[in-house]
Amino acid sequence: MASKGWTLRRSPIAGSALAAASTIAATLTYGQWLIFTACSITAVMAYASIIRSYFKIRRNVAFVLDAVENQDFAFRYTTSTRNAPDAYVNAYLNRLIDILERLTDDIREKDRYYEVILNSADNGIIVIDEAGNALHCNRAAHKMLHTDVISKVSHLQRVHPSLPSLLTADPPPSSISLQLPTGNMSLSVARSRVTLHGKQVDIIALSDISRSLVTKELESWESLTRVLTHEIMNSLTPLISISDSLLSDPGAALPDYQRGLATVAATGKSLKRFVESYRTFANIPTPNPSPFYVKPFLAMMQEICSHQMSGSAVKVDVKCAPSDLMLYADEQLIALVVTNILKNAMQAVAEIPAPEIKIEARLMADESVKIEISNNGPVIPAEAARQIFLPFFTTKPNGSGIGLSIAKRIMAASGGSISLRTLPRTTFTLTFA
Secondary structure: OEEOOEEOOOOHHHHHHHHHHHHHHHHOOHHHHHHHHHHHHHHHHHHHHHHHHHHHHHHHHHHHHHHHHOOOOOOOOOOOOOOHHHHHHHHHHHHHHHHHHHHHHHHHHHHHHHHHHHHHOOOEEEEEEOOOEEEEEOHHHHHHHOOOOOOEHHHHHHOOOOHHHHHHOOOOOOEEEEEEOOEEEEEEEEEEEEEEOOEEEEEEEEEEOHHHHHHHHHHHHHHHHHHHHHHHHHHHHHHHHHHHHHHOOOOOOOHHHHHHHHHHHHHHHHHHHHHHHHHHHHOOOOOOOEEEEHHHHHHHHHHHHHHHOOOOOOEEEEEEEOOOOEEEEOHHHHHHHHHHHHHHHHHHOOOOOOOEEEEEEEEOOOOOEEEEEEEOOOOOOHHHHHHOOOOOOOOOOOOOOOHHHHHHHHHHHOOEEEEEEOOOOEEEEEEEO
């Protein structure tokens, strides 16, 4: 059917509907026809309003989902509109946003709670995904590995070249021993594999067992020293007593006899002094810590050093940062440690041109305190450097070999550590956690 320049193409359904409407219109009176027309227009308008509301609600819900996905909960829909259905829908959407915001806040709060727990742990925790990315690394791991940034497991090559391969080995070693510039490090390793967001991740737990090994080693040496001193002293005491008695006997006049007894007595007394020096290793007093300023302490150490080097051209340089740096430890015991190291340093630079000793104290980023004592004397051989803290080990002809071992015991008892770095200068580092 053509009319006014356009053509209406009827579908079968439209044709049937039009025929039905025509049939209904033909059977209606004029008044009924007006009512039918008004109802039809009202129905079409209602349908159009429903369609508009549907698309509006769909847009609002999609916007809510996008905002939730981006964790943006700063918006709210208005509920003061005159359209009651829109006001109800907006109120429900606002309520949904409030619920999701509370859930997100709870998750964030739990994340902060677990992060505090992880950072409070003494063990280092590193979470690594399949791509080698470090998803999390707690404070203990940073401190243990002496690095501020661990975003990939490959970054641990800066700590030690073989550390990444050791941690990702399958299965990982139960313990790792590393030779670092700051000293030897021994770590126990435990790894657990879990699924996170559909991907496998490895949770690696690290424990620094260096101090435990040092403690066990010192306890073993202490026990051995006590046994040795006890047995030797038991044997020496009657020997010295008999020798002294024979020497004081007027009847013992033969020169050879007297010389032999004198040799026995002198040897016994020398051995007794020797054993008594070792007894000090097994009887370190319990530290009595108290706060003290580091700068005047180092000035006192410098004065002692200068007094012992009177007439020498050794230059002693002291630095302390900050100037009001404080240390909580037993000042007298730490003075023994520093004095012993300074004595060794003075002996090391005694025969070189332009001898120099440096003492430097500083506060580290992790709030630990480090005191470094270095000298420009001859380089300590690697083999000697590995054994330098062992009791009774010495490279000096007349040395007892207990000075640095006692220093190590004092530092361990004080909750700190001592280490040796031989290059570029011989440097002893005292670390107070």
